[in-house]
Amino acid sequence: MFLRDLKHLGKLFLRPDYRKYQLAVQKLIKTPRYTHTSSDILGKEIELVDSASFIFMYKEIFEQQIYRFKTKKSDPFILDCGANIGLSVLYFKQVYPKSNIVAFEPDIKVFNVLKSNVHRFGLSEVELINKAVWKSETTLEFMSEGADAGRVIQLEEDKEKYKVSTVRLGEYLSKPVDFLKLDIEGAETEVIKDCEDLLVNVENLFVEYHSFANEPQTLHLILNILTKAGFRLHIHQMRPSPQPCYQLDIYSGMDMILNIFGFRE
Numbered sequence: 001m002f003l004r005d006l007k008h009l010g011k012l013f014l015r016p017d018y019r020k021y022q023l024a025v026q027k028l029i030k031t032p033r034y035t036h037t038s039s040d041i042l043g044k045e046i047e048l049v050d051s052a053s054f055i056f057m058y059k060e061i062f063e064q065q066i067y068r069f070k071t072k073k074s075d076p077f078i079l080d081c082g083a084n085i086g087l088s089v090l091y092f093k094q095v096y097p098k099s100n101i102v103a104f105e106p107d108i109k110v111f112n113v114l115k116s117n118v119h120r121f122g123l124s125e126v127e128l129i130n131k132a133v134w135k136s137e138t139t140l141e142f143m144s145e146g147a148d149a150g151r152v153i154q155l156e157e158d159k160e161k162y163k164v165s166t167v168r169l170g171e172y173l174s175k176p177v178d179f180l181k182l183d184i185e186g187a188e189t190e191v192i193k194d195c196e197d198l199l200v201n202v203e204n205l206f207v208e209y210h211s212f213a214n215e216p217q218t219l220h221l222i223l224n225i226l227t228k229a230g231f232r233l234h235i236h237q238m239r240p241s242p243q244p245c246y247q248l249d250i251y252s253g254m255d256m257i258l259n260i261f262g263f264r265e
Contacts, residue, residue, distance in 0.1 A: 028055055034146040036113075044121060047113045048085055050147035057084070057148065061091045066236075066259065069179050069204040074098050075125075076178035081133040081169065081191075082208075084110055084148050086117040088181060093123050100125045102172060106132035106142055106164045107150040133184050134166035135194035149252055151185035154212050156253065173198035180205040189218040192225055199229035204263045211256035213248065222260065231262030 024041040031037050031051040038045045041058065048054040060066050067088060075098040080088050083103035092099050103126060105111045111130045118126050132142060132152050142164040143155040155161060169191050173180075180202045182188050188207050192199075199205075205226075211217050226233060236259040241249040248255040 025055065042090065046085075046087075046090075046120065047116050049110055049113055053147040053149075054085070054087075057087050061087050065091075065095075066261075067091060067179070067181060067206060068095065069263070071096070071178050071203070073178060075100055077176065078102070078179045078181070079169075079172055079177055080104065080181050082181070082183035082185070083114055083128075084183075086114040089114070089118060089123065089126060090121060092179075093121070093126070098125070099178075102127045102129065104129045104131060104133050104167065106130065106152070106166075107144050108162075108164075109144065110150070129167065131165045131167040132187070133169050133182070133191055134187060135190045136166065136168050138166050139163050140166055145252075149185055151187065153186045154215070154253055168194065170195040170198050173201050175201065177202045178204065182206065183208040186210040186212060189221055192222055196225050196229070199225070199231075202229075202262075205231065205261075207260040207262070209256075209258040209260055210254050211258075212253055213250050213255040214253070217256075219258070226260070226262050229262075230264065232265045234261040234263075235259065236261075 021041060024039050028039055028051040033052050034050050036049055037051065038047050076096050078092055078099050078101045080101055080103040083089055083105045089101055089103050092101055103114065105114050108130060115128055118128065132140065134140065134152065140152045141155060141161050142150060142152050144150045144160045173195055182191065182205065184191065188209060207222065209219055209222060211219065223233065238257040238259060239249065239251050241247065
C-alpha cells in the first residue's frame with residue numbers, strides 16, 4: 001500500500017498528464033449520479049450522462065482496452081451494439097482511425113449525447129442508429145435507466161419507459177465484420193440465436209452476458225452457438241459474488257454479468 005501511494009504521489013508530481021487525469025477523475029467522483037455533465041479526460045470535452053458509469057466504462061475501454069482486436073485491415077468494419085455515449089466509438093477510432101463503424105443506441109437521451117460526442121471529436125465513417133438491436137424489426141417497450149443499463153427486457157416498474165424501434169442484427173452480418181460488440185443488456189441471447197447462421201462472417205466479437213436472478217440462465221445457449229461458429233472463447237466475470245453458493249449479490253436485477261470474447265485461431 002505504501003509503495004503504491006508513493007508511486008501515485010511521484011506520478012502526480014512528475015507527470016502533468018497523470019495529474020490532469022487524476023483531477024478529472026476526482027471531479028467526476030464528486031459529481032452526483034445521473035447528472036448531465038462533461039469531462040476533458042480525453043483531451044477534449046466529452047459529454048456524459050452519468051459519472052459513475054462513465055468512470056467504469058473509461059477504465060474498461062481506455063485503460064484495460066477490452067475491445068482491442070487484431071486485424072490486418074487499415075479500415076476494419078465494426079458493429080457497436082449498445083454504443084451508449086460513444087466511449088467505445090472514440091476508442092475504436094483512436095486505435096483504428098480508418099475504421100468504418102455502425103453504432104446502435106436506443107435511448108434517445110443517450111443517443112443525442114452520442115451524436116454530440118461524435119461531432120465534437122470530428123469522427124468520420126461512423127453511422128449512428130437510434131434503434132435497439134433485436135431479432136426482428138418491430139417496436140418494443142424500452143426502459144431508460146439513465147446511464148448505461150437501458151433495456152428492452154426485464155423492465156423495472158419504477159423506471160422511465162417508452163417505445164423504441166428495433167433493427168435485426170442479421171441484416172448487418174451479410175458481409176465480413178471485423179469486430180462485433182454486443183452490450184445490449186439482456187437481449188444478447190435472442191439476438192445471437194436469431195443470427196446464428198451468419199456469425200461465420202464475424203472475425204472477432206465481444207458479448208456482455210446478463211444473468212437475471214428471476215429468469216433461467218441462457219449462458220449455455222450462447223456458448224454453444226459461438227463454439228459452433230468457430231470462435232475461441234475467453235470469459236471474464238464482472239461484479240462477482242464472493243460466495244455464490246451461499247449468497248448471490250444482485251445488481252440491477254442480475255446475479256451475474258460476464259464479458260465473453262470470441263476470436264478466430
